[in-house]
Amino acid sequence: MDRNLGNNFYKIPKVSLEAAEEYKDKLNLLIEKVNNKLFSRDDLTYLIGDNPINKMYNNHENHANFMYNSFKLNDKKFVYSTITWVYRTYSNHGFSYDYFLVELSAWMEAVEETLADKKAEEINKVYSWMIDHHHEFIRESKIIEPAELETENKFSALYKEFLKCLLQGKHKYCIITAQQEVETKEDMLLFFEEVIRPTMYKIGNLWEEGEISTAEEHLASSIVSRIISSLYSKFISLEHDKGKAVISAIANEYHEIGSRIVADSLEMAGWDVEHLGADTPTADLIDFINKESPFLIGLSAALPFNVDNLIKTIKIIKSRNDLKDIKILVGGKIFNDNPELWKKTGADDWAKNGKEAAEIAELWWKKRCNEYV
Ligand code: B12
Numbered sequence: 001m002d003r004n005l006g007n008n009f010y011k012i013p014k015v016s017l018e019a020a021e022e023y024k025d026k027l028n029l030l031i032e033k034v035n036n037k038l039f040s041r042d043d044l045t046y047l048i049g050d051n052p053i054n055k056m057y058n059n060h061e062n063h064a065n066f067m068y069n070s071f072k073l074n075d076k077k078f079v080y081s082t083i084t085w086v087y088r089t090y091s092n093h094g095f096s097y098d099y100f101l102v103e104l105s106a107w108m109e110a111v112e113e114t115l116a117d118k119k120a121e122e123i124n125k126v127y128s129w130m131i132d133h134h135h136e137f138i139r140e141s142k143i144i145e146p147a148e149l150e151t152e153n154k155f156s157a158l159y160k161e162f163l164k165c166l167l168q169g170k171h172k173y174c175i176i177t178a179q180q181e182v183e184t185k186e187d188m189l190l191f192f193e194e195v196i197r198p199t200m201y202k203i204g205n206l207w208e209e210g211e212i213s214t215a216e217e218h219l220a221s222s223i224v225s226r227i228i229s230s231l232y233s234k235f236i237s238l239e240h241d242k243g244k245a246v247i248s249a250i251a252n253e254y255h256e257i258g259s260r261i262v263a264d265s266l267e268m269a270g271w272d273v274e275h276l277g278a279d280t281p282t283a284d285l286i287d288f289i290n291k292e293s294p295f296l297i298g299l300s301a302a303l304p305f306n307v308d309n310l311i312k313t314i315k316i317i318k319s320r321n322d323l324k325d326i327k328i329l330v331g332g333k334i335f336n337d338n339p340e341l342w343k344k345t346g347a348d349d350w351a352k353n354g355k356e357a358a359e360i361a362e363l364w365w366k367k368r369c370n371e372y373v
Contacts, residue, residue: 010076013126019119020071026114027064033110034060038103047102049094059090060103065252065305067107071126072308078338080140082304083130085208087141092210097138104131146205147337149198155190163199167206167216171223178227179234185268188231189355192261196224197353200257224257232264240272242365243295248276248285249332250299250310258332259300265354266298266361282313289323295368296327296361299347301334307341314346327364329357 015023023030035057038044048056063086070079091097108127111120130137151159158181165173181195182188203220206212247263249256256278263275274292276285289297297317301310310330317323330347342350348364351357 010080011129012070012074012076012079013122013129014074015071015122015126016119017072019115019122020068022115022119023064023071023111023123024068027068029114030107030110031057031060031064033113034103034106037106037109041102047096047099049096051094055093056095056099059086062305063103063107067123067126069305069308071123072311073341073344075338075341075344078304078307078341081337083137084141084144085146087137088144088146089208091141092208094210097134100137101131101134104134146208147201148205149201151194151198155194159195159198162195163202166199166203166220166223167212169216169219169223171226174223175227175230178231182231182234185235188235188268189265191231192228192265193353193355196227196257196261200224221257225260228257228260228264235268239270240267241270242361243272243368244274244292245271245296245298245361246274246276246289246292246294247298248280248300249278250280250285250301250306250313251282252279252309253301253303253306253332254278255300255302255332258302259298262298262300262331262351262354262357265358269358269362271358271361282309282316285313286316286323289317289326294326296329296364298329298331298357300332301330302332304334307334307345311345318346327361329360331357 038047038056038060039053041047044053066082070082087097087100090099104127108124108131111123111127114120115123158177162174162177165177178191178195182191200220203212203217207214207217245263245266247259247266249259259277260275263273267273274288274294276288280288299310299313301307314328314330317326317328328347330342330345330350331352335342335350336352339350339352349360351360
């Protein structure tokens with residue numbers, strides 16, 4: 001996917017912070033205007049296929065948040081990978097390619113009607129750039145396949161079998177298999193990485209390709225959550241020999257399985273862990289951290305449009321004298337897809353999985369313990 005990043009196609013116009021912030025302030029109004037413009041079109045059925053109108057509204061909300069994040073981050077790979085993902089996924093789900101042209105023009109009109117002239121001009125340069133490259137985005141979205149995670153050879157048969165049973169909703173079989181495969185804590189970490197993560201990524205790809213429904217994806221998530229709980233109960237212990245760690249997905253982030261795996265991996269490594277799960281409101285998260293005084297916090301984000309939430313959360317923590325020494329680790333799919341991105345977040349480090357998170361945390365802990373001897 002990096003093969004084209006140097007050519008003109010990727011010269012994305014830059015947007016000033018002021019213009020980005022005005023876009024964000026007017027986000028709800030912009031979304032409403034774009035929704036209305038699209039809703040009033042006679043060719044709506046052609047544009048969005050058989051999809052419920054809410055799927056389009058949901059896309060407009062995600063789009064606006066993504067655009068704001070991309071103005072702030074100014075990261076080519078981030079913009080490129082997200083736009084090609086949108087083209088691929090929505091066309092697989094029955095939206096016509098012309099929908100994007102119509103939608104992008106509607107955003108331009110709404111921006112022009114709503115933002116101050118100079119700021120509208122800056123933002124609309126980006127929309128013009130997207131419209132100008134519409135055909136390239138179609139082409140690229142067809143060439144690039146959603147990435148598959150490779151499993152170590154000795155797990156590939158188990159992975160295939162597990163995926164098949166998960167898709168068939170055989171939850172008892174999946175849970176019993178996991179119980180049988182996992183005898184030690186180390187087995188559990190391997191099972192997370194070599195079976196659960198690739199399986200869930202494959203489930204995501206199948207959904208993206210329109211091969212499975214949202215219901216089937218929900219079923220798989222639900223079974224996997226049960227499995228993680230059942231494995232956890234095998235190794236639960238009241239003992240811990242390291243400090244406190246708070247792990248959470250950030251506000252608006254509903255993907256929590258990855259952060260749960262990280263939480264359990266740290267707990268198995270001797271940490272005293274609080275896992276807050278999905279979508280923790282920023283102010284509540286800060287209050288919680290304030291109350292618990294953890295040694296480290298781990299923040300999870302899977303989606304491109306949630307990166308700015310994560311950056312803002314870290315900024316608040318690092319700006320407070322009483323919290324600024326807490327170590328911050330970030331992770332989640334968006335960082336695995338863009339391994340340099342974490343450097344723009346203000347975090348102390350990132351990790352690609354639970355095992356790596358435990359290794360980094362251990363180094364931090366040892367360093368802190370040495371400082372106090
Ligand atoms: C299950 C799922 C959901 C479930 C989540 C249920 C749950 N209880 O968590 C639900 C239904 C809520 C959901 C919703 C949506 N989803 Co979804 N979802 C998935 C799916 C299939 C699996 C996620 C998962 O569990 N992965 C397995 C875990 C183990 O992997 P992981 O999250 O990467 O975590 C590992 C590392 O990243 C790291 N890590 C994670 N967190 C942290 C934290 C720290 C501190 C550290 C150090 C490391 C770390 O360690 C973990 C363990 O190895 C993914 C596909 C995928 N490729 O991930 C899509 C996916 C992420 N979803 C996607 C989308 C688009 C959505 C929606 C926008 C759909 C919609 N239109 O409504 C919404 C967004 C809602 C929101 N605001 O968050 C897209 C994102 C596309 C993109 N551009 O990136 C994906 C990639 C599907 C796809 N292939 O298109 N989803």
